[in-house]
Amino acid sequence: RKEVEQDPGPFNVPEGATVAFNCTYSNSASQSFFWYRQDCRKEPKLLMSVYSSGNEDGRFTAQLNRASQYISLLIRDSKLSDSATYLCAVWGNTDKLIFGTGTRLQVFP
């Protein structure tokens, strides 16, 4: 089993739609969680950290479910500019941040 798993997608959604991605992790001792956005041929950019209580930043909401070992990212009112690949990342109990392979989102007009 991979340490961090994501559905590769693509998720094709119309503008204005709400879309959600999940990311599962295998190490129950994992302590920190993040979502990154990566545009084609660019570096990943930090979108948001994921806290135990959940957190929201504008149209984006991230949540952590420790019991089921997954994190989620919800995007409301999707924009064309949200089209990208979304990577989740998990710190285990090592010096390494483990990345998922990403979920591709395509928002169409």
Place this chain on the structure above:
Amino acid sequence: SQTIHQWPATLVQPVGSPLSLECTVEGTSNPNLYWYRQAAGRGLQLLFYSVGIGQISSEVPQNLSASRPQDRQFILSSKKLLLSDSGFYLCAWSRGTLGEQYFGPGTRLTVT
């Protein structure tokens, strides 16, 4: 604010040639530094990381090496490139463990 630089942005090298990619971080001290490779359409593969000057941890056995000659400088090298070394090389930094990692703009390497 912190800034991370990588160069060159793109590189085309023949098989068997040497490689040197450089990464520098500004605006912070004693960062953790990381080298990743992302092959086309694939996930991020951690190659090396460093928690201090002269300290390098290698994640994947290969013909690449890394060095950290200064606190905020991280170098990725190879003596002889292979075709399979082609990819998008990303440097990242973090403030210790458990925190966010921030990526440089990357170097796109094509080995011909």
